[in-house]
């Protein structure tokens with residue numbers, strides 16, 4: 459069995475094949491953007507980190523009850539390297555996966571996955587509806603308001619930042635910056651004014 463390093467094009471084609479809905483695709487692009495940003499900042503493999511971000515929720519649309527498990531199956535069938543599979547699956551640690559985030563790639567994905575949702579909601583309540591206007595402070599202000607983006611588990615993000623060894627402020631700032639780089643693709647470039 460030949461293991462092959464997947465390209466971004468292959469990852470994108472897979473994403474489109476398994477995720478037909480707009481919101482999961484946009485979530486994938488957001489997570490990819492943030493993973494790329496953090497990888498670049500740390501001098502890591504930006505392409506690899508981005509690809510893992512892109513496909514981390516691959517199975518969620520078609521197999522929500524088998525989230526993470528099915529992604530492992532699909533990627534293994536495509537002969538993806540274990541490093542990529544493990545990294546994708548470990549984002550569901552404690553929820554749908556026993557695989558604990560261990561590498562920096564895995565820890566970063568675990569930390570920022572939910573946070574991207576909080577940044578989206580913060581952008582959408584601004585008059586501009588633009589991620590370009592979101593600040594670390596505006597996200598931080600929503601931290602204790604549990605009704606705001608109620609589905610976003612703040613404790614998971616805090617645990618993720620700690621595991622990655624960064625402050626919550628730095629994690630939020632990097633997540634915003636990564637998402638700003640893909641503002642158009644995630645539909646958060648704002649309303650024309």
Ligand SMILES: [Fe+2]
Nearest residue numbers: 514515549550
């Ligand atoms: Fe997930």
Ligand SMILES: [Fe+2]
Nearest residue numbers: 485514515571
């Ligand atoms: Fe996700």
